[in-house]
Amino acid sequence: MFGYIRPAAPRLDESERRRFRGAYCGLCHTLARRYGFLARWLLNFDFTLLSILLSLGTATVSRCRRCIAHPCRGCEAMDASAALDAAADRSVVLAWWQIQDHIADHGFFSGIPYRLAALLYRRAYRKARGLVPDFDAAVRRHLRELDERERAHCASLDAAAEPFAALLSEIASAEPDETRGRIFAQLFYHLGRWIYLIDAADDFQTDAKRGCYNPLRYRYGVTGDTLPDEVKVSVGETLDASIRQMAGAYALLDAGEWTAVLDSIFYDSLYGIGKAVLSGVYRKQIRRIRRTKEEPI
Amino acid sequence: MTDPYKVLNIAPTASDDEVKHAYRELARKYHPDNYHDNPLADLAQEKMKEINEAYEQIQKQRRAGASYTASSAQGYGYSGASYSTASSSPLMQRVRMAINSGDITTAERLLNEAPEHDAEWNFLMGVVCSRRGWMDDAKRCLETACRMDPNNAEYRQALQMFSNSGGYRPQGYRVGGTMTYGGDTCMNLCAAWSCCILSGGHCCIC
Numbered sequence: 001m002f003g004y005i006r007p008a009a010p011r012l013d014e015s016e017r018r019r020f021r022g023a024y025c026g027l028c029h030t031l032a033r034r035y036g037f038l039a040r041w042l043l044n045f046d047f048t049l050l051s052i053l054l055s056l057g058t059a060t061v062s063r064c065r066r067c068i069a070h071p072c073r074g075c076e077a078m079d080a081s082a083a084l085d086a087a088a089d090r091s092v093v094l095a096w097w098q099i100q101d102h103i104a105d106h107g108f109f110s111g112i113p114y115r116l117a118a119l120l121y122r123r124a125y126r127k128a129r130g131l132v133p134d135f136d137a138a139v140r141r142h143l144r145e146l147d148e149r150e151r152a153h154c155a156s157l158d159a160a161a162e163p164f165a166a167l168l169s170e171i172a173s174a175e176p177d178e179t180r181g182r183i184f185a186q187l188f189y190h191l192g193r194w195i196y197l198i199d200a201a202d203d204f205q206t207d208a209k210r211g212c213y214n215p216l217r218y219r220y221g222v223t224g225d226t227l228p229d230e231v232k233v234s235v236g237e238t239l240d241a242s243i244r245q246m247a248g249a250y251a252l253l254d255a256g257e258w259t260a261v262l263d264s265i266f267y268d269s270l271y272g273i274g275k276a277v278l279s280g281v282y283r284k285q286i287r288r289i290r291r292t293k294e295e296p297i
Numbered sequence: 298m299t300d301p302y303k304v305l306n307i308a309p310t311a312s313d314d315e316v317k318h319a320y321r322e323l324a325r326k327y328h329p330d331n332y333h334d335n336p337l338a339d340l341a342q343e344k345m346k347e348i349n350e351a352y353e354q355i356q357k358q359r360r361a362g363a364s365y366t367a368s369s370a371q372g373y374g375y376s377g378a379s380y381s382t383a384s385s386s387p388l389m390q391r392v393r394m395a396i397n398s399g400d401i402t403t404a405e406r407l408l409n410e411a412p413e414h415d416a417e418w419n420f421l422m423g424v425v426c427s428r429r430g431w432m433d434d435a436k437r438c439l440e441t442a443c444r445m446d447p448n449n450a451e452y453r454q455a456l457q458m459f460s461n462s463g464g465y466r467p468q469g470y471r472v473g474g475t476m477t478y479g480g481d482t483c484m485n486l487c488a489a490w491s492c493c494i495l496s497g498g499h500c501c502i503c
Contacts, residue, residue: 159431236477245430249337
C-alpha cells in the first residue's frame with residue numbers, strides 16, 4: 001500500500017534532489033540505528049515524506065555518511081533528530097501491519113516471503129510497539145475497522161477509505177503543537193484516503209481476478225476486470241479532491257527549505273502518479289526504473 | 298509587530314509591483330474558495346487577515362505623508378462561511394445550527410435520525426460529508442439535492458463551489474487534474490522543454 005509517493009524530479013534542481021535524498025538517507029540511518037540493519041529495507045518515499053513533514057520548523061543538519069548503498073563516496077544524510085526518530089518508529093509499525101496485510105491477502109505458498117519478512121521484523125516491531133504503544137493500538141483498531149468494512153463489501157469509497165485515512169492521521173498525534181497537529185491531521189487523513197484509493201485503482205485487475213473486495217467495484221458496479229473510462233474520470237476527480245485538501249493543509253505550514261520538494265509533491269507529482277495508475281502505465285514505469293537502475297530522484 | 302515584508306515574503310526593497318504581485322499570489326493561496334467547508338478554514342482566515350494587514354501596512358508606509366486612507370475593503374476576505382438557518386423543518390434547522398457551530402458529529406447524528414431523505418437532507422449531508430473529508434459522498438449528496446430540487450439556488454451554489462474549486466497551485470505548475478494531467482504528448486514535451494529552460498538548459502534527457 002505504501003510507496004506510491006515521490007517528488008516530481010524534473011521540477012527539482014540537483015541541490016533539491018540532494019536535499020530529498022538526504023532525508024531518505026537520514027531515515028535509513030535512523031531505522032538502522034534504532035531497529036537494526038534489516039530495518040533499512042522498510043524504507044520508502046512515503047515514510048521519507050513523513051520524516052520531512054515532521055521535521056518542518058526544526059533546523060536540519062546533513063553530513064556525508066557511508067552506508068551499504070554508498071560504501072565509498074557516502075551520501076549526504078540528515079542527522080538524527082526527534083522528528084526522524086518519530087518517523088522511524090511509526091514507519092516500523094506501519095510497515096509491520098502492511099506485512100501482516102500481505103500475509104492475510106496471499107495464499108500459503110505466495111505468502112511465504114511475507115511470513116519470512118514478519119519473522120525477520122518481529123523484534124523491530126516489538127521495540128517500536130513499546131516506544132509508540134498508542135499509535136500501534138490506534139493502527140490495530142483502524143485496521144480491524146477496515147477489515148470489517150471490506151468484509152461487508154462497503155459500497156462507499158469514503159466509508160471504505162475512512163479507517164486507513166484515520167490511521168494515517170493518527171501520526172499527527174506525534175506533533176506537540178496544537179495548530180500544527182490539526183494541520184497534520186487533515187493532511188495525513190487525505191494522504192491516507194489518496195493512498196487507499198490509488199491502491200484500490202492499482203489493484204483493481206488483480207482483485208477482480210482473485211475475487212477479492214475492491215471498493216471501486218462496489219461503488220461503481222463494475223462487472224469486468226478493467227475500469228471503464230467514465231469510472232476512471234470519476235475516480236480521478238475524487239483523488240484530486242483529496243490532493244486539493246492536502247495542498248490546502250500544506251499551504252498553512254511553513255515549509256522553509258523544503259518548499260521546492262514539497263511543492264513538487266503537493267502541486268504536481270500526486271496528479272501524475274494518479275494519472276499513471278489510472279491509465280495503467282504506473283507498473284511499467286516502476287519496472288523500468290528498477291530494470292535500468294535509474295535513480296528515482 | 299511582525300514585519301509586513303516578512304509576511305509577504307519579499308524584501309523591503311521590493312517595488313510596488315512586486316509587493317502587489319506577492320500579495321495577490323498569497324491571497325490566491327489562502328482564498329476562501331480553497332477552504333470552503335474545510336476544517337482548517339479558521340487558520341486560512343487568520344493567514345488571510347495577516348496578509349491583508351501586512352499589505353495595508355506597506356501601502357500606508359509607502360504613502361506616508363500622502364493622503365492615504367486605509368481601506369480594508371481592498372483586501373480579499375472571508376465573509377462568514379456559515380449557512381442560512383432558515384429551514385422548513387425544525388430538525389433541519391437544528392442540523393444547520395450544528396454545522397454553523399462546527400459540531401459535525403451532532404449534525405450527522407441528527408441527519409441519521411431524519412425519517413425522510415429529501416433535497417435539503419441531501420444538501421446538508423453533502424455539507425457534513427465535505428467537512429469530514431468524504432469527498433465522493435459529498436459530491437453524490439449535493440448532486441442528488443440538485444436533482445431533487447433543481448431550482449434551489451443554495452444547493453446549486455454548493456455543488457458549483459464543490460465542483461469548481463480547483464485549489465491553489467503556484468504559478469508555473471500545470472493546471473488540470475489527475476485525469477487531465479499531461480494527457481497530451483505535445484503538452485508533455487512543451488512542459489519538459491520549459492523545465493529544461495528553467496533549469497538552465499543542461500538537461501540531457503531533453
